[in-house]
Amino acid sequence: MSHSPSDRLSVAERRTGMSLAAIFGLRMLGLFLILPVFALYAREIPGGDNLTLVGLALGAYGLSQACLQIVWGSASDRWGRKPVIVVGLLLFAVGSFVAALAPDVYWIIAGRVLQGAGAISAAVTALAADLTREEQRTKVMAMIGSSIGLVFAVSMVAAPLLFHWIGMSGIFWLTGLLAFGAIFVLLKVVPAAPQPVPGPPVALLAVLKEPQLMRLNFGIFVLHLTQMALWVLVPAALLEAGGLPVAAHWKVYLPAVLLSFVVMAPAIIAAEKKGRMKVVFVGAVALLIVVLAGFYFASHNLAMLFLWVTLFFVAFNILEAIQPSLISRIAPPQAKGKALGLYNTLQAIGLFVGGVVGGVLAQHYGGQAVFLFCGLAVALWLALACGLKPPPPRRTSQTPEPVAAN
Secondary structure, eight states, rough: OOOOGGGOOHHHHHHHHHHHHHHHHHHHHHTTTTTTTOOOOOSSTTTTHHHHHHHHHHHHHHHHHHHHHHHHHHHHHHOOOOOOOOHHHHHHHHHHHHHHSSSHHHHHHHHHHHHHHOOOOOHHHHHHTTTTHHHHHHHHHHHHHHHHHHHHHHHHHHHHHHHHHHHHHHHHHHHHHHHHHHHHHHHHBBBBBOOOOOOOOOOOHHHHOOOOHHHHHHHHHHHHHHHHHHTHHHHHHHHHHHHHOOOTTHHHHHHHHHHHHHHHHHHHHHHHTTSSSHHHHHHHHHHHHHHHHHHHHHHOHHHHHHHHHHHHHHHHHHHHHHHHHHHHHHGGGGGGHHHHHHHHHHHHHHHHHHHHHHHHHHHHHHHHHHHHHHHHHHHHHHHTTTTTTOOOOOOSOOOOOOOOOO
């Protein structure tokens, strides 16, 4: 049976999804690309022997993201998405250059704070929502959300090679220059953004207290807490279970991410086209519990580790697609950026808390305590997710015409 035009992404929607995924991926590149190599590099610079400062350099990016997501999201509601994204990318570039020129760990921390200060995730996802129809939005959000998993895998592959070829400062120079490429893509490839929605401003407290948004905000916090806490343990487990050095971990991560995309695609189609949004959402949260149980009981077998890493990325990518799509539908139109700013703030806090809690639990109580803690957090999320009331889809039979880029 043939599909009506409204069942497919339009040319403009495909262009929106791919270009914004590239821009969003760059932001996560700033977080992930230094993870495998920074601790080794830090030993060679003044102050790098202090593990607290090394941890602060890693976490400062997420912390400044958390502080400014709502500010930039709200600004995009008032002044438009693209101007805010350009400013954020410029801040990211400046922070990268500061870190590249840093003579010690303190200046690297300063550069990482500036990198994170360009907190454009909310503005990017709000722009994606502005430029897509509701019945196609989850597919576009899937493109953007999947960029996180893909960039993570690519970072694990590329970081050791780049570190060998151009050093840590070269990696920072590269990410800074890529920010200018992202600005070009935003202005020349992404379709023109609509004007801000008129109407009285919506108070942040009203967004914060909305019950359905609270469920989704708690969910993204737990999802990224779990991600960071797990990756305190997964690299060491791959080394111990399979004898894989860090430079070879891509042999697990890259196939796992690519396989997860194959599984994710039909789930996203079912969520949107067949009206199974809540079923797929709750199922993905439940899958996370299965994954954590798998890690708990089988974390020393390489084949099983590959299975659990793959299933983690399946659940992760589905949830990264569905949750911002739901946020954009539930939030008031004139507060879409603010709502997504709050959502991305909880995401960044989850990354920060997950790294800290995962490290503390692993050091004092062992890896099993990390899996157990994350399992309990996800179980609470599952209970809240079961009470979610997604808005009914507002289908349209018309496909938006492609729009000229700004």
